[in-house]
Amino acid sequence: MKVLVINCGSSSLKYQVIDSDTEAVLAKGLCERIGIDGVLTYQKTGSDKIKIEAPMPAHKEAVSLVLNQLMDPETGVIKSIDEIEAVGHRMVHGGEKFACSTLLTQEVLDTVASVNDLAPLHNPPTLVGVAACKELMPTTPMVGVFDTAFHQTMPAASYIYGIPYEYYEKYALRRYGFHGTSHKFVAKRTAEILGKNPEDINVIVCHLGNGSSISAVKGGKCVDTSMGLTPLEGLIMGTRSGDIDPTIIQFIANKEGLTLDETMNVINKKSGVLGISGVSSDFRDLGDAAKAGNERAQIALDAFAHRVVKYVGAYAAVMGGVDAIVFTAGIGENDIGTRASIASRFAYLGAEFDAEANNIRGEEAFISTPDSKVKLMVVPTNEELAICRDTVEIVTDLMAK
Ligand code: ADP
Numbered sequence: 001m002k003v004l005v006i007n008c009g010s011s012s013l014k015y016q017v018i019d020s021d022t023e024a025v026l027a028k029g030l031c032e033r034i035g036i037d038g039v040l041t042y043q044k045t046g047s048d049k050i051k052i053e054a055p056m057p058a059h060k061e062a063v064s065l066v067l068n069q070l071m072d073p074e075t076g077v078i079k080s081i082d083e084i085e086a087v088g089h090r091m092v093h094g095g096e097k098f099a100c101s102t103l104l105t106q107e108v109l110d111t112v113a114s115v116n117d118l119a120p121l122h123n124p125p126t127l128v129g130v131a132a133c134k135e136l137m138p139t140t141p142m143v144g145v146f147d148t149a150f151h152q153t154m155p156a157a158s159y160i161y162g163i164p165y166e167y168y169e170k171y172a173l174r175r176y177g178f179h180g181t182s183h184k185f186v187a188k189r190t191a192e193i194l195g196k197n198p199e200d201i202n203v204i205v206c207h208l209g210n211g212s213s214i215s216a217v218k219g220g221k222c223v224d225t226s227m228g229l230t231p232l233e234g235l236i237m238g239t240r241s242g243d244i245d246p247t248i249i250q251f252i253a254n255k256e257g258l259t260l261d262e263t264m265n266v267i268n269k270k271s272g273v274l275g276i277s278g279v280s281s282d283f284r285d286l287g288d289a290a291k292a293g294n295e296r297a298q299i300a301l302d303a304f305a306h307r308v309v310k311y312v313g314a315y316a317a318v319m320g321g322v323d324a325i326v327f328t329a330g331i332g333e334n335d336i337g338t339r340a341s342i343a344s345r346f347a348y349l350g351a352e353f354d355a356e357a358n359n360i361r362g363e364e365a366f367i368s369t370p371d372s373k374v375k376l377m378v379v380p381t382n383e384e385l386a387i388c389r390d391t392v393e394i395v396t397d398l399m400a401k
Contacts, residue, residue, distance in 0.1 A: 002026070002083050003391050004070075005384045006063075007090040008129030010121070011035055013062050017070060017077055017084070018388040025384075026077040027070060031062040038062070042069045044077055059125075060132040067136060087133050087142045088391030090181070090383065091126050093119035094146035095172055101149065101390035103398060104130055104142040112144065118172065118229065141398060143391040150180030153221040158318075161228075175233070177215065177225035179207045179329075185386040186328045186379045187217040193364060194324065194375065201323040204315045206308060206342070207381065209329035210238040210281065214308065216315035224318050226311055232268060235311065236304050238281030241271035243307075276300035283335045305341045312342075316349055324375040325351060327367075333380050334361045343367055343376045350374040 001021065007014040016028040029042040029049075038056030043049040052069075056062045070076050070084075078084065089104065095115030102108055109127060116123045130142060159175040160168060167173040183205045190205075191198040198220030205215050212235040215225040226234025226242075236242045244267070253263045266275075274281040277300035279289045289297035316322040325346060327339055336358060344353040350373035358367040360378065368376035 001085045001392055001395070002078065003388045004084045004087045004133075005090070005387045005391070006087060006129055006133065007384075008059065008126050010125040013059060013066070013129060015066050016384045016388075018385065020388055020392045023385060023388070028384075029066070029069075031056060031066065034059055034062050038065075040065050040069065042066075042075070044075050047075060050075060058132070059128045060135060063129070063132045063136055081137060081140075084137065084140060086391050086395040087137065087140055088387040089126060089130050089133070089142060089144050090387055091144040091146045092122035092148070092178070093176065094144075094148045095176070096152070096174075098144070098146045098149050099152035101143055101145045101387075101394060103394055104134075104144045108144065115172070118176070141395050143387075143394045145181055145387040145390050147178045147180050148176045150184040151177030151215070151222045151225050154224060158224040173229060175225075175228040177213065177222070178227045178231045179211070179213045179215075180222070180225075181383045181386045182207050182328065182381040183213075183215040183217065183222065183225070185383065186326055186381050187215075187220065189364075189379050190324050190326050190377060191220070193377070193379065196323075202319040202321055204312055204319075204322050204325045206312070206325065206327050206332055207329045208235075208308070208327065208331035208335075208338070211240070212237045212242075212308075212329070212331070214311045214315065216319050218319045224315060234307075236276075236300075236307050237272045239269050239272045239274045241267045241275070273300040273304055276303060283331050283338060287335070287337055301338060301341070305338060308342050309345050312346065313349075322349060322374055324377055325349075326377045326379050328379055328381040333378055336361065339367070339378070346374065346376070351376050 003018050003020055005016045011034045013031040017026045019026055025045055027044045032039045034056045038054050040052045040054055054065055067081055070078050093115055095118055097111050113127060186205045187203045190203050191201060203217045207213050211231055213225055213227045216223050232240050234242050249263050273286060277286055277297040279285055279297050286297045286301055290301055312325055331338055340358055352369040352372040353376060354367055354369045362380055365378045366375060367378060
């Protein structure tokens with residue numbers, strides 16, 4: 001089955017066509033500057049990347065351009081739209097309504113829209129993307145895969161904030177967690193690599209990318225995760241602060257004469273390792289700057305690692321022990337130095353770091369010594385493939401009915 005996987009932002013749309021039988025990516029690309037002017041990037045696997053400037057006043061035009069490109073007689077990968085048998089959409093926030101992926105019926109879309117308050121920046125664009133696809137492919141089944149779904153197994157003790165309970169009752173204000181598709185994929189793959197039943201192991205997944213989060217996966221189920229109501233909580237990220245004393249918001253607003261929205265913009269977009277270093281949000285730049293003697297870049301890297309180490313310790317405690325600590329996403333898979341500065345600090349848990357084995361990028365590997373009681377691992381994430389798999393499972397069930 002050929003599956004189109006779509007990840008829609010407010011002005012961008014990432015896509016991949018995956019053949020689910022072989023799990024090979026046939027083509028992938030990105031629409032950018034939707035609603036501004038429009039740039040389409042397209043790459044058929046094995047061929048050169050193509051960049052086309054084309055007007056994209058809205059997401060519908062972007063999806064239409066993607067479909068045309070996929071059907072291009074020379075560079076395309078399908079002959080007609082019907083060859084796409086299903087579309088899998090990355091959905092950000094499902095609130096408490098979705099604990100697993102689901103067929104996007106109108107009723108489901110209305111339910112997603114009803115939790116828009118919880119993710120005002122992220123949910124509306126995904127709904128616009130789904131509507132655009134539905135219009136252009138009215139008979140093709142669409143599946144929604146939620147970033148929050150995997151974390152719905154968290155117990156109340158993990159998801160409740162220490163604030164009046166009525167806000168949870170009235171507004172569903174609680175911790176949700178994000179990157180769930182990645183945490184689920186990586187935790188499952190970790191069990192496979194270890195040759196264990198997921199139910200028999202405790203895994204800590206460190207998804208360290210531009211946005212970063214950690215989850216505690218006990219017996220295959222998420223019991224805690226570092227992001228909260230929004231993806232702002234938890235680790236220090238590229239530009240997001242992660243955990244801070246809430247009073248800081250009021251303090252900055254007062255001192256700098258900023259509105260609440262302006263202050264939140266600072267916390268979301270000008271903080272994290274970018275804010276600390278004043279150099280960059282990208283760990284490659286930070287590594288280079290620190291090597292060249294930039295002290296603030298070094299503090300940013302150290303603070304990032306410190307926070308990860310702290311969460312790993314907390315989650316080992318929450319689960320009463322851990323069998324594998326796993327690194328994934330841009331930094332987790334590729335930043336050898338940052339990974340070393342984190343993974344070398346878990347000897348107290350029984351995880352013996354192997355510096356030589358750590359000398360790898362972007363591949364599955366053990367980075368602990370062969371006889372380490374607790375395993376340290378790198379397991380590359382693949383959210384698109386995870387979305388494709390869920391989509392196929394749901395659509396196959398549907399066809400069997
Ligand atoms: P996103 O959250 O946008 O999906 P990614 O998971 O792709 O982010 O991670 C992007 C980040 O990964 C970059 O900002 C960069 O900090 C880091 N990164 C990618 N490649 C490397 C590398 N070779 N060395 C160090 N850091 C890297």
